[in-house]
Amino acid sequence: MTWDEKIKDFEIFLRFERNFSENTLDAYVRDIKKLKEYAEEDLDSTGPDVISYDHLQEYIFTLSKQKFSERSQARWISSIKAFFRFLMEDEIREDNPSSLLEGPKLGLYLPDTLSLSDINKIIDAIDISSDLGQRNHCIIEVLYGCGLRVSELIDVKISNINFKENYIKVIGKGNKIRFVPLAHYTADLLQAYIKDVRSKIKINKKHEDTLFLNSRGTSMSRVIVFLIIKELTDKAGVSKKISPHTFRHSFATHLMQNGADLRFIQEMLGHSSITTTQVYTHLKTEELRDVILTFHPRNKTKIVE
Template sequence: MDWQSAVKGFQNYLKLERSLSANSIEAYSRDIGRLREFAESKPVVLKPNAIVLDDLREFIQWINELGMIPSTQARILSGIKSFYKFMLIEDMISADPSELLESPRITRKLPDTLSYEEINELIAAIDLSKPDGTRNKAILELLYSCGLRVSELTELKISNLYLDIEFIKVTGKGNKERLVPISHTAIKALQLWLEHSRVHAKINKGEEDIVFLGRRGTRLTREFIFMLIKQLATRIGLKKKISPHTFRHSFATHLIERGADLRAVQEMLGHESITTTEIYTHLDRDYLKSTIIQYHPRS
């Protein structure tokens, strides 16, 4: 079995069986490309169905020597495990060589968050006198109100807004759809953009249903949202390194700090596993201290 046909079959499996996005399939393909590069560097080229556990352990050492950090190594190994799971399902191999393969230990970095006051400052820094002011305010309100990924925001459709019942439908990773509640403040900002500004905007063919448009009449890019947030941070003198994802982290952290159920937050974020959501259970020390003082019988 050659690498090209094995990788092609794996890509079809990811697309048809697991319904992954093009970006996810490309990421998996890059990871398998690393293994292929390693296999083809050997004196006798290793075919994908001939690789055994010891080869994979040597591969781990190989990517480690390339200077890859543990989190990158773990991601690559996760892709390789999926690759061999596919090969096992398709009877290309009789045993999975990655089954007993251990991933490198990684420390989970707590995500940076913004305080409620900092979020208000960022939103207040938007110049509403400019034509795109109402749009930019709606963007930030929506990121914080709904905890959206930046790609979910840029791809949001008007037909998926159910503002009368205070929900929006979002398409997340793997084209999975979920309903997310939206706050009154975000609804008001969104309606101002849709009813007073977007109606006068240029709209290119094919973009009629997209909520947020740029000056050229096309949907906004991820890079634009990043730049918008960085410019606002500079304007208010915020020293934290932030991105659109910081609003998602803040959304989840603030909910959990105020007693929201972890499962409910998992649903709103669109996390497949509860363990991904559990990272947001970190609470700042002042909050923990005040909680103990308020509720512990010995305090």
Template sequence: MNTHSYLKGFKDYLKLERSLSKHSINAYLNDVDKLLQFYLAVDKELILNKVQLKDLREFITWLNEIGMQSNTQARVISGIKAFFTYLMQEEMIEEDPTALLEAPKLTRKLPDTLSIHEINKLIDAIDASKPEGMRNKAIIEMLYGCGLRVTELVELRISNIYAETEFIKVIGKGNKERLVPIGSVALKFLEIYVSQIRVHLDIKKGHEDFIFLNRSGSRLSRISVFNLIKSLALTTGIHKNISPHTLRHSFATHLIEGGADLRAVQEMLGHASITTTEIYTHLDRDYLRSVITQFHPRS
């Protein structure tokens, strides 16, 4: 059984049946490629219907030996499990060797958050006199004000903005749609950018509906947003390892610290599971102490 001959089928399965994005599909294919690399490294032939649990445990040992972090290992194992699940569904193998395969125990590393003061510093550092200045202000407001992923931001379309009801339609992971409230401040900056800046761009064909554009009139890239955040952090002297996701994380953290319901935050973030949202419930010790003092009968 030739592994390579089934990768195209697996790719089609991920795209058509699971409706995954191109980025996610490539990640799964890379995970399977790691297994191929392992078999090459140990000078074995990968025969899919002959793979056993002990082989996969040796694979995990190899991942450790090459210095792969536990979080990355867990993702690779998830991809391998998905591949063998696909092979089972297509009746290409009779037993799933990953059924009892355990991923390494993960430590939840909480990403940095920004305080409201730091977020204001980022926005204030943007030079609004430049054509892209108002666009950049709108970008920061949308990332923080709506808790968007960077891909969701660059894919955002004018037709998905419902200003009258103050909601936006977001296309998240797996092409799943969700409605997210947009605050008045974010909406104000967005409308200024669209009505006063964007209208003067020579927009390229096929990019007319994308909100955030670069100088040449094309949809803004993810890397441009990453570079913007890094540049603003440098300008403002914020010595944290921040990215667009930091603003999403700050959005969720500030909501929960303010008393927002976890289920509501889950809905706005587009998390399929509440356990994913729970990472945002880390609260500083002073806040926890104040909760005990205020509400516990023996405080």
């Protein structure tokens, strides 16, 4: 039995039994391949069936000295734990050497968000007189107006858009399906893009149903969407570090600020657990704290000794 053999089996397990998304699956497999390289180079080719807790602890310690973020370290440990649980289920090992591994204590992660003013600045920076600009306008509006992940955005199919009822059928992580409402404004933009812009493109037969296309008539890549956003952000003079996910965070934050129920936001984002969505309650708490510190009279009152 070799590392390569069990890593391949692990990949199949994650894909077909755990229904991992491609991005998560790639990250987990990549993490275990790094462990394999360490075992082969520093542990005299120790196999996955005999590697010990001490070996794993030393490996994590070695990585932690390379100034990786705490979140990266936490994911390595998550990947390693999942791999050795799989080996136990597959009866390759009787013990789990990763069971006592502890990840770094993570602080509360509050995602970056954009104000409505920032979003409008970015949209105003788009040259909508061009076909490319109209497509990019739609991309920004769907990211923000529907709260989609970038992987979901580039996979949207025209056949999954219901313009009569105004919703998009979205296939998210783990192939979970959710139905996201479309604002009339966003729906009108999409229909105009499909009719006036997309119809001019020579479309690759494999992508006839794909909503957003590149100049070659095929689906867009995640990297291209990142580059579009970076270019527009720079042009708009918005100094925050922005990614496609920032629009998703902004979508959820603005819903929360305007009184939307947390369960509703969970459904819209496609979170399997309400715990993931609860980060937005902390964002609102931070906002309320700032308001109190700025405006509450007691905060301006000094105690006289």
